Amino acid sequence: MHTVYTIIDDIADNRRIDITQLDTLLKNDDCEADEYLFFKAREAANRVYKNKIYIRGLIEFTNHCKNNCYYCGIRRSNTCIQRYRLSKDEIISCADEGYRLGFRTFVLQGGEDLFYDDDKICDIVSAIKKNHDDCAVTLSIGEKSYESYKMYFDAGADRYLLRHETADKEHYGRLHPPKLSFENRIRCLYDLKEIGYQVGCGFMTGSPYQTTDTIYKDIKFICELEPHMMGIGPFIPHHDTPFAAESAGTAIITLRLIAVMRLLRPCMLIPATTALGTIDHGGREKGILAGANVVMPNLSPKDVRNKYTLYDNKIYAGSEAAEHIRLLKKKFEDIGYEIEISRGDYKDS
Numbered sequence: 169m170h171t172v173y174t175i176i177d178d179i180a181d182n183r184r185i186d187i188t189q190l191d192t193l194l195k196n197d198d199c200e201a202d203e204y205l206f207f208k209a210r211e212a213a214n215r216v217y218k219n220k221i222y223i224r225g226l227i228e229f230t231n232h233c234k235n236n237c238y239y240c241g242i243r244r245s246n247t248c249i250q251r252y253r254l255s256k257d258e259i260i261s262c263a264d265e266g267y268r269l270g271f272r273t274f275v276l277q278g279g280e281d282l283f284y285d286d287d288k289i290c291d292i293v294s295a296i297k298k299n300h301d302d303c304a305v306t307l308s309i310g311e312k313s314y315e316s317y318k319m320y321f322d323a324g325a326d327r328y329l330l331r332h333e334t335a336d337k338e339h340y341g342r343l344h345p346p347k348l349s350f351e352n353r354i355r356c357l358y359d360l361k362e363i364g365y366q367v368g369c370g371f372m373t374g375s376p377y378q379t380t381d382t383i384y385k386d387i388k389f390i391c392e393l394e395p396h397m398m399g400i401g402p403f404i405p406h407h408d409t410p411f412a413a414e415s416a417g418t419a420i421i422t423l424r425l426i427a428v429m430r431l432l433r434p435c436m437l438i439p440a441t442t443a444l445g446t447i448d449h450g451g452r453e454k455g456i457l458a459g460a461n462v463v464m465p466n467l468s469p470k471d472v473r474n475k476y477t478l479y480d481n482k483i484y485a486g487s488e489a490a491e492h493i494r495l496l497k498k499k500f501e502d503i504g505y506e507i508e509i510s511r512g513d514y515k516d517s
């Protein structure tokens with residue numbers, strides 16, 4: 169028991185972890201040691217971000233996707249879902265409504281949908297920035313060329329989310345069809361950084377074939393890339409995918425990894441993800457208490473929210489909905505945190 173506490177102190181003090189320490193933490197069955205880990209992670213977050221939680225309005229603007237990732241419910245081969253696309257005007261109305269509600273960051277997320285060519289994306293980004301010049305626009309629309317990323321950036325996009333999914337090439341190949349390459353994924357992330365975006369990567373916990381070894385590679389990769397943001401959520405099977413029968417990741421492993429990443433990289437923006445809120449009632453609050461400092465309520469039009477089904481039972485009602493931000497505010501106040509109305513940029517200290 170004693171060693172787990174020593175390991176936690178070592179990670180917190182030296183901002184490094186080795187694979188044996190990681191393995192011990194992941195296998196630990198002492199709840200009090202977990203509480204200590206989360207406490208240390210909260211302390212680290214508080215030193216940089218105080219008790220502030222940053223909010224992002226998530227606009228899921230298309231569920232069309234040309235890719236066929238084995239885990240994802242909006243994969244191309246899933247013919248059982250109803251596909252939708254939002255028009256430029258609809259996206260802009262979402263952002264206007266979000267602004268009214270207090271959001272100062274809009275995340276445009278979608279499948280890789282070639283209907284939205286570079287001109288359309290730039291047009292949407294610049295229109296939002298023109299309406300709200302005190303806001304940040306984050307794109308999360310997958311793998312593109314350096315030139316495309318540069319165009320979006322020049323049009324005003326501030327941030328880009330692209331989860332690396334796994335930093336182990338072989339594991340990557342077991343989660344994705346051969347058409348998608350690990351090398352290109354990583355290339356995208358480095359291009360985004362070079363262009364000047366605030367960049368987010370991330371991975372799922374408990375994805376099929378994940379091991380301590382692949383998780384350790386994720387951690388090392390994140391420390392090398394030095395992203396501004398990093399999202400970790402549990403894998404949750406979707407019934408119309410090749411991984412339908414696989415088991416889901418767990419909240420506890422997700423929380424431990426959020427805490428470890430907070431200790432390793434205290435300034436990083438780390439969301440308490442919707443997937444964490446989906447597998448565990450109160451998961452989002454637990455994420456905050458394990459060192460996360462961002463939430464991304466859903467700002468998409470109500471009639472499409474149940475169509476962006478990356479996994480089964482995805483939550484989108486109640487405090488997950490942007491229009492119920494007051495519920496969220498109350499929930500966070502109950503655990504000693506405050507929602508901040510600002511762009512919520514990365515802090516470099």
Ligand code: 5AD
Nearest residue numbers: 239240331402403404406443478479
């Ligand atoms: N379970 C959990 N997360 C998923 N994602 C995609 N499918 C699933 C799933 N079945 C995550 C991926 C992707 C992000 C947008 O959602 O990590 O990058």
